[in-house]
Amino acid sequence: MTSETAAAADAVRADAASVLAAAADAAPALAAMPPRDRARALVAAAEALLAAADELVPLAMAETGLTEPRLRGEIKRTAVQLKLFAEVAAAGEFLDVRLDAADPDFVLGPRPDLRRYLVPLGPVLNFAASNFPFAFSVAGGDTASALAAGCPVVVKAHPGHPRLSDRTAEVLNTALPAGALGVVHGQDEGVAALKDERIAAASFTGSLAGGQALAAIAAARPRPIPFYGELGSLNPVIVTPDALAERASGIADGFAASVSGSAGQLCTKPGLLFVPAGLPAPEAFASVAPHRLLHQGIADGYARRRDEVLGTPGVTVVVEGGVTPDGVTPTLVETDLATLLEHRETLLQEAFGPLSIVVRYTPGEPLGEALTELVEGSLTAGVHVGAGEDSPWLHELVSALRALAGRVLFNGWPTGVAVTPAMQHGGPFPATTNPTITSVGTAAIGRFLRPVVYQDCPPSLLPEPLRDDNPWHVPQHRSPAGESSGWGSLTA
Amino acid sequence: MTSETAAAADAVRADAASVLAAAADAAPALAAMPPRDRARALVAAAEALLAAADELVPLAMAETGLTEPRLRGEIKRTAVQLKLFAEVAAAGEFLDVRLDAADPDFVLGPRPDLRRYLVPLGPVLNFAASNFPFAFSVAGGDTASALAAGCPVVVKAHPGHPRLSDRTAEVLNTALPAGALGVVHGQDEGVAALKDERIAAASFTGSLAGGQALAAIAAARPRPIPFYGELGSLNPVIVTPDALAERASGIADGFAASVSGSAGQLCTKPGLLFVPAGLPAPEAFASVAPHRLLHQGIADGYARRRDEVLGTPGVTVVVEGGVTPDGVTPTLVETDLATLLEHRETLLQEAFGPLSIVVRYTPGEPLGEALTELVEGSLTAGVHVGAGEDSPWLHELVSALRALAGRVLFNGWPTGVAVTPAMQHGGPFPATTNPTITSVGTAAIGRFLRPVVYQDCPPSLLPEPLRDDNPWHVPQHRSPAGESSGWGSLTA
Numbered sequence: 001m002t003s004e005t006a007a008a009a010d011a012v013r014a015d016a017a018s019v020l021a022a023a024a025d026a027a028p029a030l031a032a033m034p035p036r037d038r039a040r041a042l043v044a045a046a047e048a049l050l051a052a053a054d055e056l057v058p059l060a061m062a063e064t065g066l067t068e069p070r071l072r073g074e075i076k077r078t079a080v081q082l083k084l085f086a087e088v089a090a091a092g093e094f095l096d097v098r099l100d101a102a103d104p105d106f107v108l109g110p111r112p113d114l115r116r117y118l119v120p121l122g123p124v125l126n127f128a129a130s131n132f133p134f135a136f137s138v139a140g141g142d143t144a145s146a147l148a149a150g151c152p153v154v155v156k157a158h159p160g161h162p163r164l165s166d167r168t169a170e171v172l173n174t175a176l177p178a179g180a181l182g183v184v185h186g187q188d189e190g191v192a193a194l195k196d197e198r199i200a201a202a203s204f205t206g207s208l209a210g211g212q213a214l215a216a217i218a219a220a221r222p223r224p225i226p227f228y229g230e231l232g233s234l235n236p237v238i239v240t241p242d243a244l245a246e247r248a249s250g251i252a253d254g255f256a257a258s259v260s261g262s263a264g265q266l267c268t269k270p271g272l273l274f275v276p277a278g279l280p281a282p283e284a285f286a287s288v289a290p291h292r293l294l295h296q297g298i299a300d301g302y303a304r305r306r307d308e309v310l311g312t313p314g315v316t317v318v319v320e321g322g323v324t325p326d327g328v329t330p331t332l333v334e335t336d337l338a339t340l341l342e343h344r345e346t347l348l349q350e351a352f353g354p355l356s357i358v359v360r361y362t363p364g365e366p367l368g369e370a371l372t373e374l375v376e377g378s379l380t381a382g383v384h385v386g387a388g389e390d391s392p393w394l395h396e397l398v399s400a401l402r403a404l405a406g407r408v409l410f411n412g413w414p415t416g417v418a419v420t421p422a423m424q425h426g427g428p429f430p431a432t433t434n435p436t437i438t439s440v441g442t443a444a445i446g447r448f449l450r451p452v453v454y455q456d457c458p459p460s461l462l463p464e465p466l467r468d469d470n471p472w473h474v475p476q477h478r479s480p481a482g483e484s485s486g487w488g489s490l491t492a
Numbered sequence: 493m494t495s496e497t498a499a500a501a502d503a504v505r506a507d508a509a510s511v512l513a514a515a516a517d518a519a520p521a522l523a524a525m526p527p528r529d530r531a532r533a534l535v536a537a538a539e540a541l542l543a544a545a546d547e548l549v550p551l552a553m554a555e556t557g558l559t560e561p562r563l564r565g566e567i568k569r570t571a572v573q574l575k576l577f578a579e580v581a582a583a584g585e586f587l588d589v590r591l592d593a594a595d596p597d598f599v600l601g602p603r604p605d606l607r608r609y610l611v612p613l614g615p616v617l618n619f620a621a622s623n624f625p626f627a628f629s630v631a632g633g634d635t636a637s638a639l640a641a642g643c644p645v646v647v648k649a650h651p652g653h654p655r656l657s658d659r660t661a662e663v664l665n666t667a668l669p670a671g672a673l674g675v676v677h678g679q680d681e682g683v684a685a686l687k688d689e690r691i692a693a694a695s696f697t698g699s700l701a702g703g704q705a706l707a708a709i710a711a712a713r714p715r716p717i718p719f720y721g722e723l724g725s726l727n728p729v730i731v732t733p734d735a736l737a738e739r740a741s742g743i744a745d746g747f748a749a750s751v752s753g754s755a756g757q758l759c760t761k762p763g764l765l766f767v768p769a770g771l772p773a774p775e776a777f778a779s780v781a782p783h784r785l786l787h788q789g790i791a792d793g794y795a796r797r798r799d800e801v802l803g804t805p806g807v808t809v810v811v812e813g814g815v816t817p818d819g820v821t822p823t824l825v826e827t828d829l830a831t832l833l834e835h836r837e838t839l840l841q842e843a844f845g846p847l848s849i850v851v852r853y854t855p856g857e858p859l860g861e862a863l864t865e866l867v868e869g870s871l872t873a874g875v876h877v878g879a880g881e882d883s884p885w886l887h888e889l890v891s892a893l894r895a896l897a898g899r900v901l902f903n904g905w906p907t908g909v910a911v912t913p914a915m916q917h918g919g920p921f922p923a924t925t926n927p928t929i930t931s932v933g934t935a936a937i938g939r940f941l942r943p944v945v946y947q948d949c950p951p952s953l954l955p956e957p958l959r960d961d962n963p964w965h966v967p968q969h970r971s972p973a974g975e976s977s978g979w980g981s982l983t984a
Contacts, residue, residue: 028891077600096935098914108569108911112904116914119894121927219711223868223921226928376715390952398953399520402611402944409947412604421971422590422606424945429715435613435942436718443588443943450927451935452894453916455901460882461890479913 016189019182023123023152024198026179031120031150033177034464034472039090042147044175046082049075049139052171056164060133063161065292065327070262071134078134081141081419085148088442092474094118094149094449097465102456103481111481112456115466118449120150121226122200125193127214129205130160130294131265137161138168138183141419141440142203142228147180149448154199155183156190160295194218201226201448203439205267208232208350208430215433228447229433230426232350233379235414236272236371236404238397239279241363242386243411248280251384255356256284258413260330263291264354265298268380268414271356274371276363282332285319290327293353299323302353306331309355312346314339318358330354337361337370348374364393368400377428377435380414381405404428406438508681511674515615515644516690518671523612523642525669526956526964531582534639536667538574541567541631544663548656552625555653557784557819562754563626570626573633573911577640580934584966586610586641586941587957594948595973603973604948607958610941612642613718614692617685619706621697622652622786623757629653630660630675633911633932634695634720639672641940646691647675648682652787686710693718693940695931697759700724700842700922707925720939721925722918724842725871727906728764728863728896730889731771733855734878735903740772743876747848748776750905752822755783756846757790760872760906763848766863768855774824777811782819785845791815794845798823800838801847806831807839810850822846829853829862836866856885860892869920869927872906873897896920898930 030038049056057071064071088094095117103111124146129136136142143153157165162185169183184193194202194217202218202225204211211229218227239251258270273279293299303323309315314335321331331354340347340359347357361367371381381401385394401408406427417425423441426432432439437447454466464472522530541548549563556563580586587609595603616638621628628634635645649657654677661675676685686694686709694710694717696703703721710719731743750762765771785791795815801807806827813823823846832839832851839849853859863873873893877886893900898919909917915933918924924931929939946958956964 073600080600100910100912100914106910108565108572111910111912112901114910114912114914116916116933215711215716219707224707224925225921226926385950385953388952389950395953402955406943407945407947408949409604410949410953412948418592418598418603418606419600420592420603420606421969422592422608422945424608424943426943428942429717433716434718436938438943441608446928450920451898451916451918451930453899453914455899456904457900457902458877458881460880461877461887461902463894477913 016184016193019154019184020123020193020196020198022179022182023154026152026177027120027122030152030177030180033150035089035092035095035474036472038148038150039086041176042082042086042089042144045139045172046079046086048171048175049082049168050079056167056171059164059167060161063164064133064294066133066262074132074134077419078139081135082139082144084419084442085144085445088445089148092465092472094445095465095474096451097474097476098479099466099476100479101481105481114453114455115457115462116451116453117463117465119452121448121450122151123154123198124151124448125154125156125199125202127156127190127202127204127206128158128165130158130298131262133161133164134168136205138165138181139172141444142205143181145444146448147176149445151200151448152180153182154193155181156193157183157185159185191217195221197223199225202228203447204229205439206231211433226447227433228437228439230267230439231430231432233267233427233431234271234348234350234375235268235378235380235382236274236375237270237382237384237414238274238367239276239384240386240389240394241276242389243384244276246386252279253284254413255279256288256330258415259356260285260288260354261415263293263328264330265294265352266415268417269356270382270414271350272359272375273356274359274361274367276361279358282319285321285330285332288330288354290324290329291354292327298352302328302351302355305349305351306353306355308346309333309351309357312339312343314343315347321354328353332356332358334358334360340374344374348376366396368397371400372403375404377431378405379425379427379431380407380409382409382412382414384411406431406435508676508685511646511676512615512685512688512690514671514674515646518644518669519612519614522644522669522672525642527581527584527587527966528964530640530642531578533668534574534578534581534636537631537664538571538578540663540667541574541660542571548659548663551656551659552653555656556625556786558625558754566624566626569911570631573627574631574636576911576934577636577937580937581640584957584964586937587966588943589957589966589968590971591958591968592971593973597973606945606947607949607954608943608945609955609957611944613940613942614643615646615690616643616940617646617648617691617694619648619682619694619696619698620650620657622650622790623754623759625653625656626660628697630657631664633936634697635673637936638940639668641937643692643940644672646685647673648685649675649677651677683709687713689715691717694720695939696721697931698723703925718939719925720929720931722759722931723922723924725759725919725923726763726840726842726867727760727870727872727874728766728867729762729874729876729906730766730859731768731876732878732881732886733768734881735876736768738878744771745776746905747771748780748822750907751848752777752780752846753907755785755820756822757786757844758907760909761848762874762906763842764851764867765848766851766853766859768853771850774811777813777822777824780822780846782816782821783846784819790844794820794843794847797841797843798845798847801825801843801849804831804835804838806835813846820845824848824850826850826852832866840866840868858888860889863892864895867896869923870897871917871919871923872899872901874901874904874906876903898923898927
């Protein structure tokens with residue numbers, strides 16, 4: 001290393017150090033900020049983001065190769081997501097305030113006054129994704145939910161869009177409290193931040209290998225911290241015989257659009273389609289224009305995975321597609337359950353790009369059991385059913401899908417994740433490192449909070465959400481004295 | 493190993509295998525059981541436990557050395573806890589049902605019908621504690637909350653009370669569905685169960701070293717699972733100058749009772765007492781009768797820790813106590829903040845037994861800062877304040893206590909944990925491996941559930957809690973179409 005590059009590396013490290021220090025300094029004030037004020041800051045940040053769209057979208061196009069319509073939609077989605085978490089903050093239900101009155105006559109002896117709520121964990125480190133430069137990056141859902149919770153955020157920028165990451169942070173910081181949002185660059189800086197004792201939790205969206213490595217680092221700290229990784233997902237979709245008989249070509253078109261959108265670089269891309277007979281209309285796949293992949297690492301990985309799949313005995317090519325200097329075009333192959341089982345190590349790994357595998361099954365065979373045996377935890381699992389279709393076979397299949405995924409969807413495609421209170425984006429390992437949480441939807445805020453209870457606290461020392469005069473106007477759930485002994489009605 | 497002991501070991505392993513198989517077999521039926529039926533089973537189990545008290549309490553006394561009044565109280569508490577989780581199950585709020593209506597006019601484009609609830613994770617492995625043979629063992633809170641969630645439970649019995657563990661399971665199993673509760677014995681069997689792919693989550697109450705070792709095993713599985721460990725805790729308590737002036741002898745008596753109860757073998761024992769001047773009345777400590785420790789391993793570990801503390805320069809003995817063949821008597825030592833800082837490796841480790849350290853501080857010095865620097869995550873942190881006392885110093889101190897603990901208590905002692913909706917029993921590492929959860933109180937059920945959302949599901953395929961006709965009569969939280977665009981009022 002020359003002295004010049006060493007000096008540059010030191011400067012980067014100094015920059016990362018100042019970002020971490022700023023986040024730690026900002027934590028107490030952000031935690032003490034009334035949620036409605038946090039909400040106003042998030043709404044202002046969303047509006048600043050939208051106002052900068054004409055600058056940020058072209059920057060994102062240049063750095064990621066994603067299309068303008070896709071990125072215009074994504075920046076709007078990202079702003080809506082910031083506003084949704086503003087709503088969550090303002091509503092105050094996320095604090096889960098529980099006030100249990102003192103009870104001198106409690107069945108186990110006098111019970112103290114207990115007042116519980118959720119407090120922010122502290123500075124959150126967010127490893128941004130490559131494939132959503134807005135919605136899962138600096139301004140994305142992890143950032144929005146952590147800020148709403150009252151945690152400062154340090155984003156480890158994805159190297160696929162470094163300039164966009166910096167500019168996005170600058171735009172948001174016109175609206176956010178000082179120190180609430182910072183950006184660091186570089187793998188070494190990211191790992192150093194993950195080991196830094198000021199970081200209280202981390203989130204990650206990316207590859208299985210990357211997520212597992214970071215999860216191990218988080219767990220090996222002297223003080224381990226919560227690590228929320230969203231890793232790989234195969235997103236199996238099953239087409240029943242009735243559904244195929246009713247609308248084969250519509251299903252084939254929808255499948256092609258879902259596999260090839262954003263060049264298949266989506267964690268919810270359907271990687272497996274189970275059909276009882278041949279799927280018509282491969283034309284929908286064959287007519288997709290070439291699309292640049294996000295960066296060279298993804299392009300190399302995709303080419304390798306595609307070669308492996310195409311070279312597996314028992315796999316036949318439906319649409320060959322390919323990898324060219326102009327980008328990739330979709331590849332569709334077909335096989336059967338026996339081949340999938342025999343070559344599971346090759347065929348049942350995620351291909352991050354526009355490749356999917358059609359699997360023939362025999363109607364009536366216990367497909368639910370086969371899926372349970374074959375497919376690991378997934379973000380989503382889908383089924384296309386006929387109108388009014390209902391059978392024990394179908395119920396068993398749906399139960400199997402529920403066991404392996406966080407979202408079970410019907411007559412649709414897994415790509416395109418609605419941002420709403422009920423959304424669940426997470427699933428059994430390896431979909432996420434922790435199946436009890438979600439990274440999309442309002443419940444995502446719960447990742448960055450921990451409960452604290454005040455016992456017999458004098459009124460003047462209570463935090464605002466726990467006070468009887470409730471100055472923050474948050475929902476308070478009260479358990480009066482004597483209430484928790486009404487279980488007589490349950491006696492057998 | 494002789495062939496006889498080898499055969500015995502094989503028999504034990506065969507037994508553990510059958511327990512795991514039974515739990516896995518029971519999982520689907522328990523998950524499908526309406527929560528009110530689960531609740532009835534839990535109430536019946538609680539009543540069976542109470543009905544067997546005259547048999548179980550003497551067995552517990554013989555195996556643990558704990559006193560009859562303590563164990564009679566504990567078995568009652570354990571039954572109340574089972575009934576409390578029956579209430580939680582019956583109320584159905586734990587399912588967190590969220591129904592988001594389809595919205596064709598959603599700001600980001602048509603939104604599907606989304607229906608989300610929480611489903612049981614599957615079989616839970618519960619490593620029982622030594623020090624609560626009822627309340628944190630076979631019939632304890634981890635078991636009650638997992639069963640209420642719909643998860644079968646495999647308890648790794650603590651070797652300190654093996655016969656009680658088996659008998660407790662037999663008693664509960666007169667009321668529980670087949671396979672819902674099983675017991676395995678032995679460290680090897682426990683580790684094997686933790687690695688078994690049928691186990692979906694694990695809970696643990698015990699030592700820091702043991703919990704860290706098991707957490708690492710859970711994380712290193714091919715499919716990692718949630719691991720909830722409750723490890724060590726120092727439970728600092730601060731006495732303000734005003735409080736000491738008002739009621740020094742009452743504080744001294746309460747402190748002695750809290751440190752010496754159950755021979756100090758409680759995770760909430762106050763291990764550090766910060767006082768601005770000498771504490772009166774060491775007689776309360778000196779008059780405590782000898783108490784047998786739970787088992788030889790704890791006795792050996794306690795003797796070692798006590799020797800280390802007594803041998804530390806700068807530590808003076810207030811009440812020497814000791815370890816005799818009849819049991820232990822409390823040991824109280826005194827030191828200052830500087831010594832605590834200098835010998836933190838020795839003095840700031842938990843001593844599992846009746847030893848506590850009194851630390852002198854200087855009134856007005858920034859004690860909150862010192863605590864933040866010195867004390868790691870703790871289950872509890874307490875402060876005794878004067879009547880009407882209020883000052884910036886006190887507010888800062890309380891903020892520091894909140895940062896390091898899950899329960900902040902005032903004018904009381906941390907031992908004796910109320911089982912109520914608002915209770916929080918958990919804290920930053922090393923108090924628990926995951927600061928976002930609790931192992932006592934109704935929120936403990938959340939550890940064993942994961943969210944699943946159904947998207948555009950035909951009515952006949954919906955699970956009961958998500959159906960519009962709501963056959964389980966559970967609370968359903970609805971977001972109508974058009975509702976999530978009302979953030980205009982937040983616009984800056």
